[in-house]
Amino acid sequence: MKAVRIPGFGAAPMLEQLADPQPRAGRTIVRMAAATVGHIDRTVWSGAFLRHPPLPYIPGVEAAGTVVASESYRAGQRVWLRGSGLGTTENGTWCELIDAPDEALGLLPDTIDMALGAAFFSPCTSAWIVLHEVAKLQRGERVLVTGATGAVGAMTVQLAREAGAIVLTRAEEAAQQQQPFDLLVDTVGGPVLEAALPCVAPGGRAVLVGYTAGNMLPLNIAHFLQRDVALLPLNMFRREAAGR
Template sequence: MSTRGTVLHSHGPGEQLKAEEVELTAGPGETLVEMRLAAVTALDRSTLAGKQPSVPFVPGSEGAGVVLSSDVVDAGTAVVVRGEGVGVTRPGVWGRYAVVPDGAVHRLPSSLEPAAALALLTPALTAHTAVRRVAEILKGETVVVTGVTSLVGRMCAQVARSAGAARVVGLVSMEASVDSTTALVDQIVRVDGLGQVGRELQWCDAAIDTMGGPVTGGVLGHIAPGGRIAVLGYNAGEFTTIDLHQLVGRDLRVLPVNLQRTALAADAVGQALADIAPASWRAEYDVVPADRAGDALDRQAGRVLLDLTALR
C-alpha cells in the first residue's frame, strides 16, 4: 500500500528540520502506520547530532499511531512503534505516515492512552528488564521491591504481579509517603538509612532493589536459599556490605541490571506495556506541534511528545 504525506526531514547535523511531502510504500515485511504522536528521545538527539544513514533522513525512534496496512496487525489497530533500527539506521516516525518493519509494531493496550504509553515506555522497559529478564520472576514467588514509591519501583511491583508473583512486598524509607503504592503491593515494610529492615519482613524468593547502599545488604538477609536480588539503582548509596557467609551458605545471587548491555527481546515493548496496563499511572509530558520540533529538541528536561497530526 502507498500513500503521500508530510514528513520532517533532516538534511544533516545542525540543519533545521524541514516539512516535506513524500510518497511512502510498504513492501514485504513492512507496516504502514498513520502516525499520531512521537517521543523526543535521547537517541533521537544523538542521531540528529551525528552521522545519519541518509540525507535527507526522517528521525524519530518512538511513536504511536494506527495501522493502515500490514501482514501482521489488523488495519485500524492502535500501536506503538519502536525498535528494528527505526529512526536510527532507517527512516523514523516523525511524519504523518511511516513505513516500518513489522517487528517494530507493538499493540497498544486499550487501557493506555497513546501519549501516556509513550511517556511511560522508558520506565516500563526498565522495570520489564529488571523483573522479567534479569530476576526472571516466576509464578507463585514472593518478591520484595525496594524504593517502591518511585515510578520505576511501582512499575517493578506491577510487572512482578503480571509475571505471576503470589505476593509483592514494598520496601520504603522511614519518611516516604505510600499513598500511591498501597494498591500495587500486599505489604509495606519500612527500612532505615542504615539498611535495618522492619522485623515484619519475612522470607522472599527474590528482590528488585532500586535503592542500593546499605539497603541491599539488609534485604539480602531476608532472601530464601537459592534466591536472588536484581540491583537496579543506588539512590541510597553506591556502597554496601554483603555478608559472604550468608551469600555462599544460602546460595544467593546478586544480579546487576545493566540496561546498556541487556538486549531487549522482540516482544519486550508489547510485554512491558501489557504488564503495566492493569494499573493506573500519572504520566507527565508536554505535547508540542510537530512543526516546532526544533523547540522540542532544545528542551533537555521532561518528556516531550510531538503532535504529528499537525503535519498536513
C-alpha cells in the same frame, strides 16, 4: 509528508517536506496519531548511542496510529509501533507517515487512547523485564527503586508490590531503617546510583535501567568486591522478544 529530521548529531531538528513512503514487502505504512519523545531519542540525536541511523534521519522510537498500506495489516487498523530499529538504526516515528517493519507493529484496542498506545511499551515492559527476567525477584524481598516518579520507576514500584515485595523509593529512608535491600532498581544513574548502592545487602543485586542523572559511576573496587553486589544492566534491544 511532513517530518522532523536531524541533519547531523547535535544539530537542531528541521521540519521538512518529504516524499510519501510507498508500499513494499515486509513493511507497513502507518499514519501517525501520537509519538513519544524520550531520553533515548536525545541520546541517539547526540551521537552518543552505540547505534545510529544514517544521517540525516528521522528520530522517534515509539508511536501509535492507523494503518494506511500493508500486506500484513488491513487499512484502518489501530496499531502501536516500537523496536525493530525504529529511530536507532533507521528512520523513526517523528513524521506524518511512518514506514515501519511489520514486526515493529502491535494491534491497539479501540478502547486505548493513541497517546497511551504510543507510550506504554517501554516503561511497562522494561519494568517487567527488570523484575522478572533480570533480577529474578522473589516474594518478600526488599526493593529500593530510584526515580520512582518517572515512567519506568512508577511501573516498577507497582509491579514489585504486586509480586509481594517490600518497596521503598528513597535511599534516605532506606539508610534510616538500617535494613539493607535485596534489590536496587536504579532508573537515574550518576550520583543517585552512587548514593543508593551502599543500601544493597552483600550478595544483593542492582539493576541499572537509566542514566538521566549521568552515565558515569565511580567505584571503590576494594569495597565493591567485599560487598559482592551484582550490577545487572537492562538492555531492551536484546530482550525485546521477552518484552513482547
